[in-house]
Amino acid sequence: MEIFGHMLQALIDPQLVIYLAVGVFLGIYIGAVPGLSVTMAASLLISFTYSWDVLPSMAAMVGIYIGGVYGGSRSAILLNIPGAPAAVATALDGYPLAKKGLAGQAIGITVVQSVLGGLIGTIILAVGAPALAKVALTFAPRDYFLLAIMGLLLIGSLGSDSPARGVMSAAIGIFIGFIGMDSQTGHMRFVIGPSGSLFRTYMTLGVSYVVVMIGLFGMSEALMQLRDLSVKPVKQKVDKIVPGWKNILKYLPLSIRTSLMGTFIGALPGTGGDIAALMAYDHAKRTTKDPETPFGEGALEGLVACESANNAAIGGACIPMLTLGIPGDAVTAIMLGAMYIHGLNPGPLLMKNSADVFWYIIGAMFVGNIFLLIFGFTGIKLFTKIVEVPKHILMPIIIILSVVGAFSINNNLMDVYWMLAFGVLGYIMKLYHLPVAPTILGIILVDLIELNFRRAAVTVGNSITALLTDLVSHPISLVLLVVIIGMSLSSAGVFQKIRAKFPSGAQAKGSKA
């Protein structure tokens, strides 16, 4: 009963409700501006909130977090610039929808799905946090490695007429991720340039993947658009923004599945919403038999999957943060900092010693999602107008926003130069039918793959046979391995071939895959 009391506080204390609501509202619009990220907003907010009480500052943080993760989808849909890495997958199908004049509908769906995902994530956080945290703890480096490999299989879904080109593109992304100081040994890798120069220092620190993302998506798309100025912007339909019950029910099984995935991936301390969204997208593409529109050209399933997953990952990321004091992603890391400042002891004892804060945060996440449902529908008509702005005005503005976005990561002009270079690179890649999305996938996954591979290898004394034995002798690893093999077989079309041969027996297999 006491628990409900603490949770209810999120709903009845007017001051807290206002902080939360303002947080969600701001989060949405901060997330929607390319160049302003949730992490940035949260780290700004934390310095405001030092002198506040614990609960109001938590309310504002949770609000910004929920709103911001959703907000990133808006610029992804409208401008093809993902507001945050978690919205990369949203851009894949959202932007094609905007090109068709369906931006309003796309945004409407992302609101509802974000809320659904957020609620499911919160429920799991409320019910199963300690248990799930225990499972997440047992994830060994080898399991993270396998998870990353699973993410890589997504290349097959990222659309290209030739798998080789997808793999090529992903490998380029992975390689970009190697550049700089190796985080385990401190040695330089692939760093060029005269010693002591700014260029070299920049490479030493590694290329930020946000720079690559803004360049390859936003900037290169702007250049592509300029190839043909005669194409008039599409008039956006804004009459059917709020998706009907039928629409929601139709995708409900998918959104529940992807929300569960999102929560779990978010709960792993080493992975966050970006990977959750990409894997959910992959899952949607594999399980949707006959999408109305092919994936990559505006499939609603794609939007449903990644938006529900990345908001569900919020609940997930809070699990290790609240039960163990280990952040699940960058924003929870900042929330953790805020708790220290307020004299709480985030960690295994939080649930016992500060139960009020623990349950309030969960309550705030419920209420925050309700605010998201309300505020998420604001400004859609105005925002979709952006797409209708004529190209000769919009494209230069997009370029400027990309520049500001790249600069604001570290206040470094070098980031801007690299972003422009990646913009031109992405433009050329697109011209020659080399898809750019796998490059982003590669650069997002590179640390997960490499560092964990090396950890897994050194744990078993650097022997390949021992590593392979390790992979099959631990239950979690084995399950992941089986899933990976199943996924690769299904992308290779083996199941379709079997189904064609044995039409009756294939049903069961098909539903499993």
Place this chain on the structure above:
Amino acid sequence: MNHFKRVFALLVCICLMAAALAGCGGSSSTTTASDPSNSSSTSAPAETTGIDYPTKDIQGSIMWSAGGVCDMSARAIGAVAQDALGSNIIFTNRAGSGGAVSTTYVNAQPADGYELLFGAENPQIAKVMGTAEIDYDDFTPIDLYCTTYAAVSVSKDSPYNTLEELMDAILANPGKIVMATTGAGGLPEVVAAMFADVVGTDPILVPFDGENECMTAIMGGNADYTITTLGSAAAFYQSGDIKLLSMIAESPVEGYEDIPIVVDSYADFSKYVPWGPFYGVFVKNGTDQAIVDKLTDIFSAAAEDSDFQQLLRDNGCFPMNVSGDEAVEYVKSYRSITSWLLYNSGATQNSPEDFGIEKP
């Protein structure tokens, strides 16, 4: 005219957002003002200096990942200091490469006092460990505010109940026992080198991102033991998730008197203790002396803040407050002691002499 309307809509939209945000920014600052709790401890020393600093937000780079001692202590002292500074400190965790990521980053920024480095002891062994060419020679210490001890910990389900049992197991099973570390140049590897010298143990060292990740690794059964700062282990020790086998100290540690100390187990360890990490705030060399003085005043006052000190004690850390020339001396002598120790124990082949590091 139609186009114009749309552009207008876009701009109105941006402006509206701007206005909304501005409104909110205002409201939050009024809340700050109306809250009386923040003006208690630190305000006195800052007023005297006549320089125009700070005029904007200050960036703080934290050397290690979120959740560890470095992160916790930096954010806590930053919260106290920013009231006196009258300007926000915006923190970013820049973990990696034994601290070299953050030192390289701050060193690449202008020396204008708007980039603070919240670091630990690690850069002082970077040269001999070969992880970086930059150490605190390139920075001016503002204040060293926190210290703690290293501690050996294992999961609560671990079969080892004493340090000797663990060390004997490592000796008996070469290439089997896994120790979680924070990578080359991190504290765990340094202490592991001490153990290699004294006991002759050679565990498998698996590098994780930070000390908190080391804790998760032992709790999840992905490593057999770890040696981290007491600060990172304290919360998990209090909750009963881990066992502390030994303190790397020469006498029992206040508040942890029941934990055995390493010299009782291995008397030869006395040549290495007392030894422990330190945490401090630094600016790049070449920063205006007036700014350095102002920051020093503010941070040494903040380090005396009772809430801050209590927070450190609650988390297994111990307040200290060393600034000015004394701090320069402190980090120098730390470097010479630890570098030579590592060299003499064979943990590194790079002689400190090559880097101009004098013998202690």
Place this chain on the structure above:
Amino acid sequence: MKKRKLEKGELGFITVLGVFSLICLIASMRIFVTAPTLNGEGTVPLITSCVLVVMTLVMLLETRGCPRGFEKGAALGQKARELLQFLFPGMVGPIILYCLVYAVLLSILGFAVSTLIFLFVSMITLNREHKVRSFLISAITLACIMILFQFIFKVQLP
């Protein structure tokens, strides 16, 4: 891959990728030999660059039998001209050029002035009419960005 007509310069692009892959391979090799173990810092880069090399070869093989982008026997000069036409048709070339100039100007003139110039020049390049309106739009956009980033979020601008 479906057999389609290759784009102009596609083979050249693949060749450039091939050269890039080889450079990566050599660089990774050099790192790998310093720590030739499974957990060494050169191992995964080595594997990745092998993948790069192999994929370049596969891409080359896939283009076999596809109609070429350029007509056979075309003069080198004409090929170059057609390639430029394909890569930077219409206003793409000038805009990329402006971006480069803008990048340089940023460090000299600061954000406000160079952004205003960039926006205005590129807008009138793309649409020669309405010079005054373009200028107004540039100015308003700049003002909005400055207000939003610099004054509210205190994000530094170049």
